[in-house]
Amino acid sequence: MSSIFALLDCNNFYVSCERLFNPRLEGRPVVVLSNNDGCIIARSNEAKALGIKMGEPFFKCCGLIAAHQVQVFSSNYPLYGDLSQRVMDVLCQLEPEVEVYSIDEAFVRIPQAKEEALLENGRHLRATVKKQVGIPVSIGFGSTKTLAKIANRIAKKRPEHGGVFALPDQGLDALLATIDVGDVWGIGPRQSQKLFACGIRTALDLKNGNDTWLRKHLTVTGLRTAMELRGISCLPLEDIPPPRKSITSSRSFGQPVTDLAWLREALSSYIAIAAEKLRAEEMKTRCVQVYLTTNRFREGDPQYANSKTVTLPIHTSSTLELIHYGAEALRQLFRPGYAYQKVGVVFMDLVSASHAQGHLFYAPPKGQESLMRAVDKINRRWGRDTLHSAAAGFLRPWKHKQGRKSPSYTTSWNELPVVSAPSIVKTTGRAA
DNA sequence: TCTGGGGTCCTAGGACCC
């Protein structure tokens, strides 16, 4: 029996998370910034209406933001991650076949049904998430993932549908003719430009494109997208996430760094973050890539960017071992006389911890695994960085900016929201 | 002054093999 895909997408997710604990933000323009308070990565509808663009550098729209009293927040991933989990939990309780696609999106596979039944189901999901978590979502239905994406877009952009929309069988082409080809999932700016130049301007044009031409100019992924627009499902629901292939950790510095010792500190702390994730997923790595780069936007400055990959004797998940190899790679990469903007680490060649190969002639340092288990346990209980490698430093002058972060309301005991009823209780705590 | 971070997939081209 054929099935239908639904895409559930949280509206302006990070902004909605901020509003949940700060209702005064309702109806006002709000934006959330990327790490290091660099770019705009989430906007309320009011902020979008002001013309603030996604991905725009913060410093470029400061004027607009001040003039309209736009509320600005640093990103608060512990909060967003926790609320995302709650949304997905609700969804999984209501639907058996769910693929969590990103922090704010999930695909659901449901049996084929009449349009009105789909819409009814969607309205129920939407109301339940709103009631139990408080986050507004939009839901779109289509016969493939790509079509569900388009339906979701229509649900979000056209308020008359009340946040839920199902693509009809009749008149689908007329709808696709209203969608820019660049707004189709999988068609990015480069391909969009190429397609436009060749007269393919809408989703309908792409759907009707010539297969040989599409294969040649957009590769198999582009052809797959066209097939999906025709209602031929090429992208299955991945309700069991495939094993992860790499883990990255990197940050831009709050200010340029020239000194190898500071770079090593920063790198060590990023390695610690990535290694913690590695252990949390019960995996090990044998391949560590370190990279560093100067600020490419400062065209007058001398530029340098490079990376080095080292292969370890055997797989490991020990922060200390990984820092050891990472630091050596960094030492080889480092060139004096540059103002560095970022270092980062990538773990590749990941295997499940229980399937890691041993080595006939190499014995890993003893006691690392139990040490790391203890460190993780302490940090889970008392907060990240309660216990960390000395290599990751203490002063951390390189640390990124995060000047406008809201509290971690739902994940830190010290930052719980405080609700007060002034006529009854005089609060002594910090106001929420 | 100030421009994010973390992923995946695909292809072309080189190295190497028989």
Added chain:
DNA sequence: TCTGGGGTCCTAGGACCC
């Protein structure tokens, strides 16, 4: 006059996603 064909594996770079 005349220099094969077919295959695998690896990597760097590009494109896309949120």
